[in-house]
Amino acid sequence: MVQKLDMIPETPSQTAGPYVHIGCTPNLLGNHGIYPEDLGKSPIREGAKGERIVISGAVIDGAEMKLRDALLESWQADAFGLFNAPNEVRGKADPNVPGWCRFAADFDTAEFRLETIKPGRVLHASGRLMAPHVALWIVARGINVGLSTRIYFEDEEEANAECPVLNGIEHKDRIATLLARKTGAGEYRFDVRLQGAQETVFFDY
Amino acid sequence: MTDTAPDRGPLMPRQRLYHPPAYTPGYKTSVTRAPSRALVSMGSTLSEETGPAFGRDMLGELDNNLILNFTGQPAVGERIIMHGRVIDESGRPVPNTLIEIWQANAGGRYRHKKDGYLAPLDPNFGGCGRTVTDANGRYEFLTIRPGAYPWPNGMNEWRPMHIHISIFGSGFGQRLITQMYFEGDPLIARCPIANTIPSPEARDRLVAALDMQNSIPHDCLAYRFDIVLRGRRQTHFENRPEGM
Numbered sequence: 001m002v003q004k005l006d007m008i009p010e011t012p013s014q015t016a017g018p019y020v021h022i023g024c025t026p027n028l029l030g031n032h033g034i035y036p037e038d039l040g041k042s043p044i045r046e047g048a049k050g051e052r053i054v055i056s057g058a059v060i061d062g063a064e065m066k067l068r069d070a071l072l073e074s075w076q077a078d079a080f081g082l083f084n085a086p087n088e089v090r091g092k093a094d095p096n097v098p099g100w101c102r103f104a105a106d107f108d109t110a111e112f113r114l115e116t117i118k119p120g121r122v123l124h125a126s127g128r129l130m131a132p133h134v135a136l137w138i139v140a141r142g143i144n145v146g147l148s149t150r151i152y153f154e155d156e157e158e159a160n161a162e163c164p165v166l167n168g169i170e171h172k173d174r175i176a177t178l179l180a181r182k183t184g185a186g187e188y189r190f191d192v193r194l195q196g197a198q199e200t201v202f203f204d205y
Numbered sequence: 206m207t208d209t210a211p212d213r214g215p216l217m218p219r220q221r222l223y224h225p226p227a228y229t230p231g232y233k234t235s236v237t238r239a240p241s242r243a244l245v246s247m248g249s250t251l252s253e254e255t256g257p258a259f260g261r262d263m264l265g266e267l268d269n270n271l272i273l274n275f276t277g278q279p280a281v282g283e284r285i286i287m288h289g290r291v292i293d294e295s296g297r298p299v300p301n302t303l304i305e306i307w308q309a310n311a312g313g314r315y316r317h318k319k320d321g322y323l324a325p326l327d328p329n330f331g332g333c334g335r336t337v338t339d340a341n342g343r344y345e346f347l348t349i350r351p352g353a354y355p356w357p358n359g360m361n362e363w364r365p366m367h368i369h370i371s372i373f374g375s376g377f378g379q380r381l382i383t384q385m386y387f388e389g390d391p392l393i394a395r396c397p398i399a400n401t402i403p404s405p406e407a408r409d410r411l412v413a414a415l416d417m418q419n420s421i422p423h424d425c426l427a428y429r430f431d432i433v434l435r436g437r438r439q440t441h442f443e444n445r446p447e448g449m
Binding site for chain 2: 143204
């Protein structure tokens with residue numbers, strides 16, 4: 001016999017299902033009157049420092065269909081690489097960058113749109129800097145455990161080349177699936193592919 | 206002073222063994238939505254270890270009262286208290302955790318444009334609520350027991366009574382969505398979604414126990430549902446990068 005560790009495993013995940021909007025974005029769904037507004041409507045406020053950007057995209061399944069029921073959440077640092085979090089100890093983040101956003105694929109077009117600022121570089125435990133990125137979490141009907149990925153930017157070549165997380169990806173040809181494509185001034189395209197040859201890298205940590 | 210879960214430090218790796226795999230053909234929608242490549246392993250970074258602040262001051266008075274929070278008039282159904290504690294894998298309470306729930310009404314119908322089930326909407330039931338855990342990690346909701354309902358998967362498949370739960374702890378990497386089932390429901394064992402979880406012991410952890418001791422006499426039953434979020438490693442050897 002040995003001593004007991006007294007560890008309790010995490011509660012098992014279940015799919016968010018098709019009706020996740022009732023609980024997470026009731027006003028967006030049209031169920032008004034319960035909350036004055038949905039949580040996480042924008043990751044930035046008026047006066048946020050940094051380059052304003054818009055990231056649009058879609059979540060696409062293995063049959064090339066765009067998900068109209070996907071719900072996404074993003075979390076990012078401010079333009080200086082600081083998080084607006086109670087457990088951020090490196091300094092005080094820009095108060096106009098709450099950093100968290102909850103958004104949904106459009107019920108008709110399946111497109112999502114994230115209006116934010118480009119985040120700064122954040123220190124990695126190795127002591128190196130990660131490239132600018134937005135952490136992304138995706139849930140929907142048919143997804144049993146929420147999927148975690150990151151939006152990096154194709155025009156941050158130097159930072160991307162140094163990023164310890166991107167460098168930790170064994171199949172180098174897959175890094176491109178994490179790079180938002182520049183489509184105009186301050187505009188990016190980022191599609192999430194759940195399956196297939198161009199399947200997006202999803203992380204486990 | 207409560208000995209609460211640490212809000213800093215690397216996340217303990219997710220133990221996938223207790224979770225459903227992505228590809229679960231018994232639940233048909235997962236077939237085209239399951240990644241087929243292996244997940245890429247990485248240690249958690251500040252992007253996963255930090256998260257936004259949630260406080261009880263952002264809540265409305267009726268946010269956790271689904272019986273009254275839609276119109277102020279009571280919803281139809283069997284009145285229940287759903288309550289419990291959020292702890293982490295080390296067993297310590299996690300305060301300031303955002304908990305959001307959503308559910309069908311007593312007839313098994315959701316207030317959602319995509320739900321066309323025969324059971325009528327209840328004009329006084331919106332079907333969502335939220336709260337933030339207190340200093341001891343505790344939460345509670347007052348709601349009605351949701352009805353079971355048929356859904357398109359197999360030809361005659363029914364969801365057991367369940368409440369969807371979204372949990373947001375102190376780190377973005379602790380994000381979790383799950384479902385709570387009710388003790389004694391014979392539909393749980395027949396449910397393709399509950400059965401995406403391979404381990405029967407893990408599945409049982411989603412079944413709330415009838416809690417007669419916390420029921421309110423002549424008013425409502427209570428169900429207890431504790432939630433465990435991913436833990437954080439806490440060792441003094443890990444406070445700073447090597448050489449810094």
